[in-house]
Amino acid sequence: MSAFVIETLIKILVLVLVFSFLGAFATYLERKVLAFFQRRLGPVYVGPWGLLQVIADGIKLFSKEDVLPQNANKIIFTFAPIIAMMSAFISMAPIPFFGDFTLFGHTIKPIISDINVGLLFFLAVGSVGIYAPLLAGLASGSKYSLIGAARAAIQLLSFEVVSTITILAPLMLVGSLSLVAINDYQAGGVTHWLVFKQPLAFVLFLIASYAELNRTPFDLLEHEAEIVAGYATEYSGLKWGMFFLAEYAHLFAFCFVIALIFLGGYNPLWFIPGGIAIILKVCFFVFLAMWARATFAHVRPDQLMQMCWKIMMPLALLNVAITGVIILL
Template sequence: MSDFSANIVETLLEIVIVLLIFSALAGFGTYLERKILGFFQKRIGPNYVGPYGLLQVLADGIKLFTKEDIIPQNAIKPIFIIAPSIAAITAFIAMAPIPFFPEFELFGYTIRPIIADINVGILFVLAVGSCGIYAPLLGGLSSGNKWSLLGGARAALQFLSFEVITFLSLLAPLMLVGSLSLIDINSYQQGGMLDWLIFKQPLAFGLFIVAAYVELNRTPFDLLEHEAELTAGFASEYSGLKWGMFFIGEYANMFATAFILSLI
C-alpha cells in the first residue's frame, strides 16, 4: 500500500473512531449529568435500567431511534429537517484539527491521533463552531411555533454577542505563542507549569471559560431553551432522532471545547 493510500485509510479510521467515541460519550454525558443533578436535588437519578442505571443511555438511544418523528403542519420542512444535522455536523468537524494524544507507534507504524494537522487549527475550530449557530436559529425559525421563534432569536443574540468575547480572549495567548496551530500551542507549554498560558493570561482564561459556557448553552446561560419560560425553546417541536441530534451536537461541542481549553 502506498503512503498516500495508507494516509487515506488512517484518516478515515480516525474519523470513524472520533464519531463513535464522542457519540457514545455524549450519551454517557447525559447519564452523568442526570445523576449529578439528582444528587444536587436529593434524588436518585437514573437507577432502574441496568446496574446503577448505566443502561439508561442504551434505553434512551433505542427510544430516540424508534420514537415517532413528528413534523408540524406549519413548519418549513426542508429547513426543519436540516437544522439538527447542522448541530451535529459542525460539532464533529470542529474536532478535526484537535490533537487528542501524542504520536505513538503500533506494529511499527506511527499513529498521529489528529484528523487534520493544519497550521490554523484554532481558527478552523472557531470558524466551524461559529456555524453551529445556524442549528438553533434555523430550527427555531422553521418550526412555526412562537416559543421556538423566541428560542431562535435568543440563540442569534447570545451566540453573536459572546463570539466576540471568545475571539478577543484568545488573542492574548495566541500573540504569546505566535502560531494558530494547536500542536504549536501545546508545544509552547512543554517547559513546565510556569509556561502554562493559564498563568500568563489568567484574565483571558476567565473570559474564555465564561464565553464557552454561554456558547455551549449550559446553565445559567441556557437562554436558548429556558424551560421555565420557553417550554424547550428552539427545540419545542422536535422529537425522536432529530431532537437527539441537537443534544449529541451539544455534548460533542462540550468535549471539543474542553480539549481546546486544556490545550490553550
C-alpha cells in the same frame, strides 16, 4: 497516498463513534452529578447503578414517532439538527487529542488535520453551529421556537465575539494558531502553562465557551420556564436527540481546546503520562460545566447581554492591550 487516506478515514470513524458514545454517556453522567448536588438518586433502575439508562434512552429516541409540524418548512426543519451534528464533529478536525504514539511499528498522530490555523478553524466551524437553533426556530412555525431562534442569534454571536477577542492574548504569546504548537509552547512543565500567564483570558474564555454551548445558566435558547423548549419545542425523536448529542460533543471539544490552550494539553504532568493528564483535565472541565448547571440560577437576557458587552468585552480588550504592551517592553 492511499494509506494516508485510509488512516484519515479510520480516524474520522473512530472520532465520530467515540464522541457519539461520550455524548450519550454524558447525559447519564450529568443526571447523576445533578442528582448528587440535589440529594437524590438519579437513574438507578435500568441496569447496575442505572448505567443501561443510556441504551433505554437511545431505543426510545430511535423508535419515537418523528412528528413534523403542519406549518413547518419541512426541508429546513429536517436539515437543522444535521447542521448541529456536522458543526460539532467537523470542528474537532484540528484538535490533537493525545501525543503521537506507535502502534505495530507505525507512528499514529491522533489528530485528523494539523493545520497551522487549527484554532481559527475550530472557532469558525463551531460558530456555524449557530445556524442549527436559528434555522430550527425559524422553520418550526411556532412562536416559542421563534423566540429561541432570536435568542440564539443574540447570545451566540455576542459570546463568539468575546471568545475570539479573549483568545488573542494567549496567541500573541505563542505566535501560532496551531493547537499542536500551542501545546508544545507549554512543554516546560506546570510553570509554563498559559493559565498562569493569562488568568483573565482563561476565565473569560471559559465563561464564553459555556455560554456558546448553551449551558445553564446561559441556556436562554431553550429556557423551559419561559419558552417550553425554545428552538427545540417542535422536535421529537431522533431529531431532538441529535441537537443534544451535538451539544455534548461540542462540550467535549471545547474542554479539549481549553485544556490544550491553558493547562498544558497532553504534556506529561509530573509522573502522569500526557494522554492520561489531558483526559483528567477534560473530565475536570466537563464536571465544572455540570457543577455550574447545578449551582447557578438562570440569568435574564438583559443580564446576559450586560455581562457580555459591559464587563467581559472591555476586560478582554484590556487584556489584549496589556499583553501587547508587555510583549513590546
